[in-house]
Amino acid sequence: NAGVTQTPKFQVLKTGQSMTLQCAQDMNHEYMSWYRQDPGMGLRLIHYSVGAGITDQGEVPNGYNVSRSTTEDFPLRLLSAAPSQTSVYFCASSYFRTDTEAFFGQGTRLTVV
């Protein structure tokens, strides 16, 4: 059972470039979310999805897009990378939105230069 799988683990982008962070889960969870973690800031919600075809914005959505075409996959797209998006990104999934037992991926460390 792989759980939540994120790729890539590390990425360096130039300002203005775009890329997609991949996230897949094999637990048949309806709720998936993306967070960014910055030093001294804790985890902040970027976007979330309560099921296939349904997405919504979190606390810090600007500069990011998401889609949910299947239950398993929830990719995060950076439209035009900026140095302020340098961070560690975590994908998480859980059975319900209010169930705090979120299962996290191992993270993607993104550096924008």
Add this chain to the structure above:
Amino acid sequence: KNQVEQSPQSLIILEGKNCTLQCNYTVSPFSNLRWYKQDTGRGPVSLTIMTFSENTKSNGRYTATLDADTKQSSLHITASQLSDSASYICVVTSQAGTALIFGKGTTLSVSS
């Protein structure tokens, strides 16, 4: 505003010693509270969940307490080990079903 505050921000202890981490929250109405452990370079992993009616719950050397009246929780680690070195994050959910509310975490370093 729903908030979760953790203290201390960081802590250094000797192997074998005990320690207690604190979490104060202002989330209302309260649903449950979880403690997560995050090893360096890894995603957070759930240690324990506390609901409104629970006061104490143990998971091996980890014991979590909850005082719903004062809106405080603690995580006590007994006989610390080097592998306990990590960040410990308190996460609270409201009954309104809004997004999880994360504390900033306590970084624990256990030295030999």
